[in-house]
Amino acid sequence: MNKIVKDAITATSDIEDGMTLMVGGFGLCGIPENCIAALVKMGVKNLTCISNNAGVDDFGLGLLLQHKQVKKMISSYGGKCRV
DSSP states (O other): OOOOOSSHHHHHTTOOTTOEEEEOOBTTBSOOHHHHHHHHHHTOOSEEEEEEEOOBTTBTHHHHHHTTOEEEEEEEEOTBOOO
16 A cells, blocks of 8 residues: 555545544644645534644634634644634
8 A cells, every 4th residue: 555645635535524533743843744734724623623623813723723623623732723
């Protein structure tokens, strides 16, 4: 099985409305920022996101929160989102 994909859009193409995502990284380090940006572009909604950190306003999971694509956020730290 080839696990290499050509871009973030392809990597996230199977993610649908209402899914639960576990997002890696610690704080803002090592997060899948390109995949998060792809999800914003795709417009998927009602996501449940599980992560160490909820991001900041214009970066990380904060982008999904800002665009109201997250229904439920589970994290150990809320980050600095104003959403």
